[in-house]
Amino acid sequence: MNESERNYRGHRQRLRDRFLRSGLAGFADYEVVELLLTLAIPRADVKQPAKALIARFGNLRGILDAPIEELRAVPGIGSVTPVALQIIKAAATLYLQQSAERLDSFADPERLSEFWRMRIGALKNEVFEVAYLDSGYRLLRDGVERLEEGTIDRATVYPRKVIEAALKRGAAAIVLAHNHPNADLKPSEHDKVLTRAIVLAAETVHLKVVDHLIVSAQDTFSFRKAGLL
Structure with missing residues (x-):
């Protein structure tokens, strides 16, 4: 083992x-970031790649939200590490969902905002998801479903599909969420019409629409908070 290898191995151990x-x-x-990189890059000094990632993407959230192709462009990162970082993010999101399934209520605005910003806020295409809740607003097991995935500015959603999915799950309430990849969280007229249509359809089967959230990586728009629900 040469001097350089002894130095970075000792540094890794001190971090751990x-x-x-x-x-x-x-x-x-x-x-x-350096600590995370040690899990994916076993035999190299990762301090400089970690600093380069922070310089390019700003913080850990920016790194985990970054597309794989952009991560691979950072010197010293290689082709495997970006996949490992994506796995770390997916595992963290799953942890949040499984933690939410144990909450007394999934209707808290701050928790909803954090959950969906982490889950879909940084996606490049628009997606539409639904959380299925019981009568106490607790998240049902495996209770988050992506119903539609579309282009950069539109995911086509049919109210009947939302209601049928909720009834199939035995849900008493639902939370709607979709992302705006352009980070402009102002609801479009289509967003408003869709929300009204889902609320009306839900009322006919005594299903409560708790909220509809529009998210980006950094912020959230709540239909309920804005008085649109």
């Missing part, structure tokens, strides 16, 4: 020891 002692408290942003 710090994490074991106190979690991520006191870590610089690039050190958090």
Whole structure:
């Protein structure tokens, strides 16, 4: 083992020891990324690639939201690490969903916003998802479903499909969510018409529409908070 290899191995171990002692408290942003990179790049110094990722994407969220092709363009990252980072994000999102299934209520606006921004806020194409809740507004098991996926500015959604899916799940309430890839969260006229149509269809079968959220990676628009629901 040469001197360079001894140095980066010792540095990795010190990072891991710090994490074991106190979690991520006191870590610089690039050190958090560096710690993640050690899992995917076993035999190289990853401090400079970690700093390069922060410089290009701003923070950990920006890195995890970045397309694989853009990650691969960063020197020292290679082709496997971007896939590993995507797996980390997907695992974190699944963790949030499974944690939500244990909550007393899934109707809290802040939790809803955080959940869907993490889940779909950074996607490049528009998607439409539904969360299925019981009568206590608790998330049903495996209770989030992507009903439609479309282009950069439109995912075609049919109210009947939303209601049929909810009834099939035995849901008593639903939360609607879709993303705007252009980050303009102002609801379009189509968004408003669709929401009204789903609410009317839901009322006929005594199904509650808790909210409809439009999300980007950074922010959320709530139909209920805006008085549109």
